[in-house]
Amino acid sequence: MTGGQAAQxxxxxxxxxxxxxxxxxxxxxxxxxxxxxxxxxxxxxxxxAAPLRVGGFIVAPLVLGEPGKPLRGALRDFMEREVMPGGVALRWMPPSSLAEAYASLRDGSLDVVLVASGEAARQPGAAPFDWNFLLTRPHLAVRDDSPLRAVPSLHRLAGLEIGWVAGPNLSPGLRKSGAKWLRTEGADWQIENLRRLRAGTLDAAYFENEYSPAYLARMAGMPIRLVRLPMPPRPFFMLYSLKAKKADIARFDRVASAAFEGRRFHDFLERYQGTGVPAPR
Structure with a gap:
């Protein structure tokens, strides 16, 4: 140690x-x-936050399911991939009839109904989101041996017995077409109308989209033709209950509107389990 240095x-x-x-x-x-x-x-x-209770009626392949079991289908698969990772908790409820779905929005036992169109935007106790997730074309499904090949005007439907779902109002053009509309109740209304078509008790079944009849007929091995109707495209949108928590609905609205922007769901649906739609002939 040198002088002046202290030990460390x-x-x-x-x-x-x-x-x-x-x-x-x-x-x-x-x-x-x-x-x-x-x-x-x-x-x-x-x-x-409690998960939003999501339900609706069967519109194949968008919403599929059986009584008492959580719904499934293309919308659920897409939302589990694109919406739920954005911090939105969802609880999938069993499918119901159209009337039951709208009643559940009114009484608050459902927070969101997945598929709605047209006059459904005016459901009491509910409101539509201001975005749509799919544009579709109204079609008739007819048997392969049907003489109906094209519908240049809705007046061509005069005298035909056409199946549709119980509940929603028809557009003015369809009401004035002269067709006889036979309404079907229940969650399996689409399948039931195709069964009646196959049995010959309907001349045609009306669908607001081209995906449902193509998908169901393919699954059932039923030969049908799709005949496009001279009507404008139908936007499909979702409804929410006015009794749902506003903050939860706002979060869902923000995340889901971004997920469904543009043609994202349309392109997903085209690839969904072989449901590409055959061109009408």
Missing amino acids: GPAPAASRNVSARRHGPVYNGAMLRSLAALFLAAACTCPA
Whole structure:
């Protein structure tokens, strides 16, 4: 040791305490990790938002299902991939009839109904989101041996017995067409109308979209033809209950509107389990 140099060693305890008081506690990596774990545990104890109860009536292949079981189909698959990862919790309810779905929105036992169109936007106790997820073309499904090949005007439907779902109002053009409309109740209304068509008790079955009859006929091995109607495209949209929590609906609206923007769902649907739609002939 040379003159004037002090031995280097640990500072006295009193000196260390003064330094800690002056500059605050010194955290090492282990302490920081422990504090982070505590903050995370505290955050996880906060109550999570209850999932939105999502339901609706069967519109194949958008909504499929059986009584008492959570609905399935293209919309659920798309939303589990594109909407739920955005922080939206959803609870899939069993499919119902059209009337039951709208009643559930009114009484608040459903928060969102997946498929609606036309006059459904005016359902009491419910409101539509201001975006749509699919544009479709109204079609008739007819037997392969039907003489009906084209419908240049809706007056061509005069005298035909056409199956449709019980509940929604027909457009003015369809009401004035002269067709006889036979309404079908129940969740399986689409399948039932195709059964009646095959049995010959209907001349045609009306569908607001081209996907449903093509998908169902393919699944059943039933030969049909699709005849496009001279009507404008139909936007499909979703409805929400006015009794649902506003913050939860706002979050769903923000995430889902971005997920369904443009043709994203249309392109997904075209690829969905071989449901590409054959061109009408």
